Amino acid sequence: MKTLKITFLFVFTTLLLLGCESKSEEITSKEDYSKYLSLKDNKSLSFAHKEIDFWQKKYDAAPNQISYLSQLAANYSTLFEYTGDIKNLYKSEDLLTQSNEAYNYSRVSTVRSLSRNYISQHRFKEALELANKALAIGEGKKETQKLLFDVQMELGNYPEAVKNLNAISDMNSFDYLIRLAKWNDHKGDLNTAITFMEKARDIAEKEDNKGLKIWSYSNLGDFYGHAGRIQESYDSYLKTLALDPNYSYALKGIAWIVFSKERNVNEANRIIDAIAASHNTPDFYLLKSQIAQFEGNKTEEMKNRNAYFSMMEKNNYGAMYNKYNALIYADDKQTAQKALEIALIEVDHRPTADSYDLLAWAYLNMGENKKALEIAQNHVVGKSFEPKIQYHLAMIYKSNNLALKAKPIKEELLSSLYELGPNFEKKLNQL
Helix, strand or coil: CCCCCCCHHHHHHHHHHHCCCCCCCCCCCHHHHHHHCCCCCCHHHHHHHHHHHHHHHHHHHCCCCCHHHHHHHHHHHHHHHHHCCHHHHHHHHHHHHHHHHHCCCCCHHHHHHHHHHHHHCCCHHHHHHHHHHHHHHCCCHHHHHHHHHHHHHHHCCHHHHHHHHHHCCCCCCHHHHHHHHHHHHHCCCHHHHHHHHHHHHHHHHHHCCHHHHHHHHHHHHHHHHHCCCHHHHHHHHHHHHHHCCCCHHHHHHHHHHHHHHCCCHHHHHHHHHHHHCCCCCCHHHHHHHHHHHHHCCHHHHHHHHHHHHHHHHHCCCCCCCHHHHHHHHHCCCCCHHHHHHHHHHHHHHCCCHHHHHHHHHHHHHCCCHHHHHHHHHHHCCCCCCCHHHHHHHHHHHHHCCCHHHHHHHHHHHHCCHHHHCCCHHHHHHCC
């Protein structure tokens, strides 16, 4: 994945050479997005609350009307999307479970909804079990095959995923194109992935479907960023926010541009603090910790990391943050054993290259270099192109005196510094 490498030296040299481009490295402008940082209301959230009140009253008056439970569940899911409060996701699960039990798991749409809830919770094996139940029912087969593709990708069952992808093949289908994009991204063909995502966006725009436009713009924001097309990434996030001013994911994408591309830590923190005021999830503390690390502020770095773990303790997030936890624990030799324990759980839950990377990385940080190499060679090499995984692979090669294998990875990673973040610049130079 090609991204633009930015260093202060590069910026300074450019200024000396070009003279006239004093702000050549700036992509963002506060005027573009500041209005989204101080919104007083959220129409989607308010509507969801009204809907919950409406359907709850109807259900209380007629508890035999099981279909009302799905309406309630969908709106609690919306609350989770906009607030990040895990209790809303669990409430949605509880309502969908009640509904499925009442229908004896015979209503395909409700079975699929519970499966998607499990995906959000990273309960992928249970999600697959429900997706297969939905397939056995037979109704709405193509919708179920879309779900099966999504679950199989999460579980690393790629041959099965492709079978389901081929079964829904339709170049005029938004749902097919976004999955085709995901498949190509998985294979490491980012340019093709972007092409298909752009085709999906074109369909969303032609149909003037607000929800699909929001989805495609925000995902293109990610894809463009991975490809080093930062201006297009930024523009896509702004287009997302123009349609949904409360879409915190797009604001987080802008915060990353401000931090990783422009190295403006104060502004990045301002954006993150504004998002967290209404959409509070643990990963924001980790981003603030990264920023503090870049500044060399150890106190602030540990303060935010501790706040992350404090939030983890106060809320039951299940397996949702296992990857984050494993990576944090692996970086400290005193807690590397904890990283290993989590990685073993992840490999059992979803035997993907990402999970095996966590396992190899944990072993490396425990001093078991050869074991790390064996796992990486068998389960990671050629199976994931994500920059952090490639960095781990280079470190594993280096620790096993395979410098020639690490060198080309280092060269590729230097072009992925934007995606990795500023804290990796020193790490890459030391490879």
